Amino acid sequence: MxxxxxxxxxxxxxxxxxxxxxxxxxxxxxxxxxxxITVEKKEGICKLDRSLKAHILDLPGTYSLNTSSLDESVxxxxxxxKNSKDYPDxxxxxxxxxxxxxxxxxxxxIKDLEIPTILxxxxxxxxxxxxxxxxxxxxxxxxxxxxxxVSARKNIGVDDLKKAISEYKNLKSVPCVNASTIDPEYFExxxxxxxxxxxxxxxxxxxxxxxxxxxxxxxxxxxxxxxSFAVKSESDLKKMQHKETVVRYQFINSLLTKVLNVDKxxxxxxRTRLDRVLLHKVWGYLIFFVILLLIFQAIYDWSTYPMDxxxxxxxxxxxxxxxxxxxxxxxxxxxxxxxxxxxGIVIFIPQIAFLFLFIAILEExxxxxxxxxxxxxxxxxxxxxxxxxxxxxxxxxxxIPAVMATRxxxxxxxxxxxxxxxxxxxxxxxxxxxxIIIALVIPEQEVWxxxxxxxxxxxxxxxxGFGAAIFSAWVLNKILPIKRKAFFxxxxxxxxxxxxxxxxxxxxxxxxxxxxxxGKIIMAISVILWLxxxxxxxxxxxxxEEIVKExxxxxxxSEEELTNKIASQQLEHSFIGYIGKxxxxxxxxxxxxxxxxxxxxxxxxxxxxxxGTLATIYSVGSDEEETIKxxxxxxxNPILGGPLFNFASGISLLLFxxxxxxxxxxxxxxxxxxxxxxxxAIQFTxxxxxxxxxxxxxxxxxx
Amino acid sequence: xxxxxYILVAVVVLVALGWLxxxxxxxxxxxxGCGDGxxxxx
Numbered sequence: 001m002x003x004x005x006x007x008x009x010x011x012x013x014x015x016x017x018x019x020x021x022x023x024x025x026x027x028x029x030x031x032x033x034x035x036x037i038t039v040e041k042k043e044g045i046c047k048l049d050r051s052l053k054a055h056i057l058d059l060p061g062t063y064s065l066n067t068s069s070l071d072e073s074v075x076x077x078x079x080x081x082k083n084s085k086d087y088p089d090x091x092x093x094x095x096x097x098x099x100x101x102x103x104x105x106x107x108x109x110i111k112d113l114e115i116p117t118i119l120x121x122x123x124x125x126x127x128x129x130x131x132x133x134x135x136x137x138x139x140x141x142x143x144x145x146x147x148x149x150v151s152a153r154k155n156i157g158v159d160d161l162k163k164a165i166s167e168y169k170n171l172k173s174v175p176c177v178n179a180s181t182i183d184p185e186y187f188e189x190x191x192x193x194x195x196x197x198x199x200x201x202x203x204x205x206x207x208x209x210x211x212x213x214x215x216x217x218x219x220x221x222x223x224x225x226x227x228s229f230a231v232k233s234e235s236d237l238k239k240m241q242h243k244e245t246v247v248r249y250q251f252i253n254s255l256l257t258k259v260l261n262v263d264k265x266x267x268x269x270x271r272t273r274l275d276r277v278l279l280h281k282v283w284g285y286l287i288f289f290v291i292l293l294l295i296f297q298a299i300y301d302w303s304t305y306p307m308d309x310x311x312x313x314x315x316x317x318x319x320x321x322x323x324x325x326x327x328x329x330x331x332x333x334x335x336x337x338x339x340x341x342x343x344g345i346v347i348f349i350p351q352i353a354f355l356f357l358f359i360a361i362l363e364e365x366x367x368x369x370x371x372x373x374x375x376x377x378x379x380x381x382x383x384x385x386x387x388x389x390x391x392x393x394x395x396x397x398x399x400i401p402a403v404m405a406t407r408x409x410x411x412x413x414x415x416x417x418x419x420x421x422x423x424x425x426x427x428x429x430x431x432x433x434x435x436i437i438i439a440l441v442i443p444e445q446e447v448w449x450x451x452x453x454x455x456x457x458x459x460x461x462x463x464x465g466f467g468a469a470i471f472s473a474w475v476l477n478k479i480l481p482i483k484r485k486a487f488f489x490x491x492x493x494x495x496x497x498x499x500x501x502x503x504x505x506x507x508x509x510x511x512x513x514x515x516x517x518x519g520k521i522i523m524a525i526s527v528i529l530w531l532x533x534x535x536x537x538x539x540x541x542x543x544x545e546e547i548v549k550e551x552x553x554x555x556x557x558s559e560e561e562l563t564n565k566i567a568s569q570q571l572e573h574s575f576i577g578y579i580g581k582x583x584x585x586x587x588x589x590x591x592x593x594x595x596x597x598x599x600x601x602x603x604x605x606x607x608x609x610x611x612g613t614l615a616t617i618y619s620v621g622s623d624e625e626e627t628i629k630x631x632x633x634x635x636x637n638p639i640l641g642g643p644l645f646n647f648a649s650g651i652s653l654l655l656f657x658x659x660x661x662x663x664x665x666x667x668x669x670x671x672x673x674x675x676x677x678x679x680x681a682i683q684f685t686x687x688x689x690x691x692x693x694x695x696x697x698x699x700x701x702x703x
Numbered sequence: 704x705x706x707x708x709y710i711l712v713a714v715v716v717l718v719a720l721g722w723l724x725x726x727x728x729x730x731x732x733x734x735x736g737c738g739d740g741x742x743x744x745x
Binding site for chain 2: 410520527
């Protein structure tokens with residue numbers, strides 16, 4: 001009977017490892033074209049020559065040896081435990097010709113364990129079609145290993161691999177990356193304490209406790225856990241692991257620059273053809289613009305139907321509660337605070353669902369990586385990511401789904417900057433405020449025969465919002481003391497049809513995250529705002545009905561007019577009314593009176609509340625734009641005389657709403673996404689200060 | 704009946720205020736949350 005050696009097949013998921021296993025062993029394993037097909041060890045025998053057999057072990061796919069899941073830990077356990085019956089005499093690392101950069105990370109880690117290693121580059125049959133050339137000889141020299149080109153699917157190179165395995169005694173067991181450079185002092189101490197052990201193996205044992213924990217390993221390494229080497233904090237070890245990854249990718253980048261060449265102009269495959277169009281200097285941007293337009297349309301237009309149904313449903317529920325439940329303050333809380341508060345959460349679901357439906361499709365199809373490639377170099381100048389374009393554009397519909405959409409930005413600094421600047425973009429809630437103020441203070445006249453002055457003003461406000469977002473991003477990039485990731489590995493994934501299940505899960509997860517995360521904050525603030533707006537102290541509030549009836553006794557008002565006057569009187573003397581009056585000295589230099597002050601305070605719930613609050617204060621009792629507009633036009637400035645809403649105060653209000661963070665839901669979602677009140681507090685303060693001074697400057701110059 | 708309604712309002716408002724207060728002053732300590740750039744959610 002001949003000799004038998006252990007051969008482990010290791011590689012990233014989806015590199016064709018199982019196909020190669022089947023070629024080598026002749027077993028019929030299940031093969032799928034999606035990551036994670038191999039979830040346990042699979043074994044088979046391969047006859048290499050008359051006297052040598054290989055016991056082939058197909059290990060679960062893993063991206064690196066810094067594992068965190070049970071099936072991935074099987075790989076580490078096998079490679080660390082020399083006493084294991086499966087410990088490999090040869091490790092065959094399977095990579096995919098199209099994803100070499102990512103695949104080589106795992107290879108360099110395994111090589112550093114000083115196990116004889118062969119690098120298999122699978123799917124080599126695609127090289128010609130994709131115009132990829134590889135200097136194998138140089139690669140073997142640089143990596144100190146055997147490199148074999150294989151196509152498991154077409155049975156090319158499998159015999160070469162068998163030959164390479166049978167010559168395993170010639171394989172060098174030397175590391176290719178010196179990981180100890182990440183902390184030379186620490187590694188030197190480690191080396192001195194365990195001179196007989198592989199330094200990288202020691203490092204992996206220590207870090208596996210951070211990554212995973214209970215791994216069966218050699219007895220002589222067991223004491224490491226309790227030794228002084230494990231005393232580095234978890235975050236320090238994580239930082240060291242990140243540094244190690246950086247060092248490895250630097251090595252891989254430098255290697256691939258020397259050995260790999262891709263001539264895209266000669267490539268003939270579908271992916272390259274698609275890339276040629278989608279990444280084209282003109283067509284690429286045009287197609288992306290059309291896709292953005294589609295997303296914008298979905299959030300802005302399509303979602304209005306379900307939003308209207310939700311709005312109607314909650315309005316009816318509120319009215320039902322008011323009429324059906326016993327009269328009293330708790331019924332008022334339910335009908336005016338809790339139900340509208342719930343409605344204020346649920347109403348965002350259609351926009352969130354539409355946006356994430358598109359984002360999930362773009363991610364799943366592989367197009368999002370192309371977007372990053374297209375936009376990154378432009379957005380990076382302002383401290384943003386290529387992926388920031390989607391949140392910035394969707395922010396013009398609503399900042400809430402937009403802030404949530406920043407989750408796919410990998411770099412924390414870029415993500416934070418995007419979160420902080422997105423609320424500057426003109427969301428749909430600003431529109432009712434803009435439209436009514438523009439109609440009041442901007443003349444409806446034509447400009448150059450085709451444009452309308454009011455339309456131009458609205459367009460300028462949109463541009464102002466976008467400009468403010470970009471400028472703030474640039475400033476934040478300069479002042480935020482957060483380090484950017486030192487490396488950026490971008491691989492273009494293959495195009496594929498999005499899986500309905502994955503898309504559905506993403507939409508469901510994001511919606512759930514909003515409802516359960518930010519929803520609770522919105523609900524709590526809604527209850528408090530309700531209390532402030534519907535309660536007050538003093539006779540003017542408690543006897544509002546009698547006071548109004550007495551005041552207007554001679555005017556013979558209708559019941560509706562009287563109800564409106566009472567509501568106005570109550571709001572004026574409610575807690576929120578006192579706050580509005582309290583801030584009057586601060587808002588007077590902006591050209592506002594206390595009534596606008598109340599509207600500003602109450603519109604913290606949502607910007608569009610501004611119009612409704614003014615309707616209540618002016619006792620209009622209707623949200624009809626024309627009615628409120630006429631009432632606002634008639635309002636007189638109590639100090640200066642003349643119309644309160646004139647050009648100067650109108651522009652001042654427009655600028656205030658363009659820059660101010662008047663949206664509790666956005667603050668709630670920023671809190672949820674940054675896991676801290678610090679960032680929403682900074683955002684609220686900075687935006688309010690900018691809004692205040694912009695409005696002040698505008699009023700003082702124009703009055 | 705009205706007294707009961709006032710009590711219920713007071714309870715709801717206190718719960719809302721207390722919850723917001725706790726959320727802002729004693730944030731959850733879970734390290735896997737967003738905000739540290741290593742939260743696994745992006």
